[in-house]
Amino acid sequence: MPKSRNQVPDQDEExxxxxxxxxxxxxxxxxxxxxQLGAASIAASTAPLAHATATVPAxxxxxxxxxxxxxxxxxxLKINGQTHQIMLEPRVTLLDALRExxxxxxxxxxxxxxxxxxxxxxxNGRRVNSCLSFAIMHQNDEITTIEGLAQNGxxxxxxxxxxxQDGFQCGYCTPGQIMSASALLNEPIGKEDADVxxxxxxxxxxxxxxxxxxxxxQQVRHSA
Amino acid sequence: xxxxxxxxxxxIDVAVDVKGKFIAGGTTLVDLMxxxxxxxxALVDINGLPLDRIESTPDGGLKIGALVRNSDLAWxxxxxxxxxxxxxxxxxxxxxxxxxxxxxxxxLLQRTRCxxxxxxxxxxxxxxxxxxxxxxxxxxxxxxxLGTSDHCIATxxxxxxxxxxxxxxxxxxxxxxxxxxxxxxxxxxVPGTTPDKENVLEPGELITHITIPALPQGARxxxxxxxxxxxxxFALASAAVVVQISGGKIQRARVAMGGVGTKPWRSKxxxxxxxxxxxxxxxxxxxxxxxxxxxKPMRDNGFxxxxxxxxxxxxxxxATQTA
Numbered sequence: 001m002p003k004s005r006n007q008v009p010d011q012d013e014e015x016x017x018x019x020x021x022x023x024x025x026x027x028x029x030x031x032x033x034x035x036q037l038g039a040a041s042i043a044a045s046t047a048p049l050a051h052a053t054a055t056v057p058a059x060x061x062x063x064x065x066x067x068x069x070x071x072x073x074x075x076x077l078k079i080n081g082q083t084h085q086i087m088l089e090p091r092v093t094l095l096d097a098l099r100e101x102x103x104x105x106x107x108x109x110x111x112x113x114x115x116x117x118x119x120x121x122x123x124n125g126r127r128v129n130s131c132l133s134f135a136i137m138h139q140n141d142e143i144t145t146i147e148g149l150a151q152n153g154x155x156x157x158x159x160x161x162x163x164x165q166d167g168f169q170c171g172y173c174t175p176g177q178i179m180s181a182s183a184l185l186n187e188p189i190g191k192e193d194a195d196v197x198x199x200x201x202x203x204x205x206x207x208x209x210x211x212x213x214x215x216x217x218q219q220v221r222h223s224a
Numbered sequence: 225x226x227x228x229x230x231x232x233x234x235x236i237d238v239a240v241d242v243k244g245k246f247i248a249g250g251t252t253l254v255d256l257m258x259x260x261x262x263x264x265x266a267l268v269d270i271n272g273l274p275l276d277r278i279e280s281t282p283d284g285g286l287k288i289g290a291l292v293r294n295s296d297l298a299w300x301x302x303x304x305x306x307x308x309x310x311x312x313x314x315x316x317x318x319x320x321x322x323x324x325x326x327x328x329x330x331x332l333l334q335r336t337r338c339x340x341x342x343x344x345x346x347x348x349x350x351x352x353x354x355x356x357x358x359x360x361x362x363x364x365x366x367x368x369x370l371g372t373s374d375h376c377i378a379t380x381x382x383x384x385x386x387x388x389x390x391x392x393x394x395x396x397x398x399x400x401x402x403x404x405x406x407x408x409x410x411x412x413x414v415p416g417t418t419p420d421k422e423n424v425l426e427p428g429e430l431i432t433h434i435t436i437p438a439l440p441q442g443a444r445x446x447x448x449x450x451x452x453x454x455x456x457x458f459a460l461a462s463a464a465v466v467v468q469i470s471g472g473k474i475q476r477a478r479v480a481m482g483g484v485g486t487k488p489w490r491s492k493x494x495x496x497x498x499x500x501x502x503x504x505x506x507x508x509x510x511x512x513x514x515x516x517x518x519x520k521p522m523r524d525n526g527f528x529x530x531x532x533x534x535x536x537x538x539x540x541x542x543a544t545q546t547a
Contacts, residue, residue: 071227090230090267093254113255114322126295126324132254133325136230137247137269180321187320188299201456202319 080148117203169207284438290329309445376419399429459483
């Protein structure tokens with residue numbers, strides 16, 4: 001079930017947009033397709049109500065109309081070079097702020113306890129688990145997510161290498177793997193595959209694409 | 225997760241005055257808040273305090289700010305060269321992401337990984353004093369064999385603290401009553417009848433920095449960690465050793481263990497068995513026997529006695545090989 005707070009491309013899109021998720025293929029991406037599908041199924045299953053209210057409100061718009069959550073405070077986050085002002089409870093993690101409030105859903109929630117690495121982002125250039133940190137604690141930090149890794153429309157070398165080396169299967173851990181791997185390039189680790197494996201120990205891949213992930217990272221390191 | 229008041233400490237004095245739990249890296253605290261094991265009414269964010277420096281001390285030692293991240297401490301050139309045991313211990317713990325977040329002060333205050341402590345459905349004297357201990361009659365393969373009581377057998381999870389124990393570190397704090405310095409060996413408490421009280425910190429008392437004395441000329445050190453998988457796992461048994469050998473004899477030795485004690489476990493028995501004796505496997509085995517003599521294994525963790533002995537012997541062999 002898609003998250004109700006994801007934006008839906010519709011006629012009101014411009015009004016509610018704060019940070020648009022990149023639509024990979026023109027206006028259509030897997031996510032925009034699924035989100036529309038979700039809205040359509042809500043409309044179908046609540047047909048009598050939908051008649052009464054004329055239209056199903058766009059989920060993102062619905063969020064805007066909600067009264068503020070008690071205890072929410074203004075929080076300013078700088079994500080991928082863009083400043084966002086949002087109302088958050090102090091207990092909202094950086095991961096949930098990114099996914100549910102900005103919304104940038106490229107960063108994934110796996111274990112939510114710092115054990116799987118799916119939520120890895122860069123804070124001031126260093127890789128961290130965004131699930132184990134409160135968003136309110138990052139107001140002066142430069143946060144980079146998978147959406148901000150490409151520069152000038154060009155994939156980051158690690159992104160390109162993951163494609164070339166087939167460094168994934170289902171893809172769920174991939175944003176975290178790539179954020180971890182791209183930070184690893186600046187860390188003082190050894191040259192061997194074993195060093196890369198140790199340095200990537202904080203990122204779990206359920207599909208077991210480890211061999212190709214190591215190959216992708218080594219390809220980038222060797223070409224640097 | 226329960227709601228809490230959040231504030232940022234602008235100075236050490238303010239941090240000590242504000243009522244609330246300190247948060248720095250958050251890697252233990254946020255995890256436990258999600259499990260409702262920790263339920264602070266207020267959090268005081270200390271990340272803005274100027275406690276993030278690693279400096280040499282006039283006596284040739286090292287002063288490490290409480291907010292120095294584990295990765296910065298592990299990769300610090302001075303630490304790598306002069307205190308390899310500390311760098312090795314840090315790099316054997318957690319993952320690179322967590323080490324980028326976790327701080328020196330926070331690492332000392334890590335809570336146990338006992339699954340009964342982490343699950344509020346079970347009885348736990350550490351989490352809820354007087355409720356009982358589910359581990360004593362439960363599945364206790366990962367639990368402690370040294371420093372246990374009838375009330376708690378949870379291990380202390382830190383690797384860094386084990387190395388610091390062997391390096392005879394001192395914890396420096398600031399509280400409402402002023403500053404104080406506590407030898408790390410006196411900082412931790414064994415559970416006894418009050419397993420909820422893990423260290424001597426008073427409410428509101430803040431760790432500001434840790435100091436490590438200079439090692440004697442020619443001293444060698446090593447950290448060896450044994451666990452269920454090769455990386456990103458807590459220790460079943462670990463050993464931190466610091467040895468100084470001259471003329472084939474051990475002049476001075478410090479031995480601490482992780483994964484087996486209710487606190488980072490320094491073994492003066494092992495040190496006595498080493499000091500003044502020939503640097504040989506025979507001596508190392510005698511030291512390991514002495515270190516584990518007080519061990520009280522439970523139903524599932526008897527293997528740790530032999531594992532810890534081998535960790536000590538192997539760590540001493542590695543440390544002295546390079547001498």
